[in-house]
Amino acid sequence: MKWTDTYAIAAALYDKYPDVDPLSVRFTDLRRWVLELEGFDDLPERSGEKILEAIQAAWIEEAQ
Numbered sequence: 001m002k003w004t005d006t007y008a009i010a011a012a013l014y015d016k017y018p019d020v021d022p023l024s025v026r027f028t029d030l031r032r033w034v035l036e037l038e039g040f041d042d043l044p045e046r047s048g049e050k051i052l053e054a055i056q057a058a059w060i061e062e063a064q
Contacts, residue, residue, distance in 0.1 A: 002042040003034075003051045010058035012037050022059040027052045 001008050013022075013033060025033075031047050034040060034055065 006054045006058045010062045014062040
């Protein structure tokens with residue numbers, strides 16, 4: 001997965017952290033959690049606020 005694979009990342013986060021409210025996650029934690037996902041293979045410096053917002057929004061959608 002790459003940073004732009006927002007829906008795949010969101011699904012993986014939902015599977016790994018099913019009891020976490022995505023709205024309560026700080027971007028610093030979200031970034032770290034994405035980097036720790038199995039199958040994630042992208043450079044840490046390619047993340048930014050816009051990408052993290054998109055991942056968070058997709059995770060919220062996945063959790064509903």
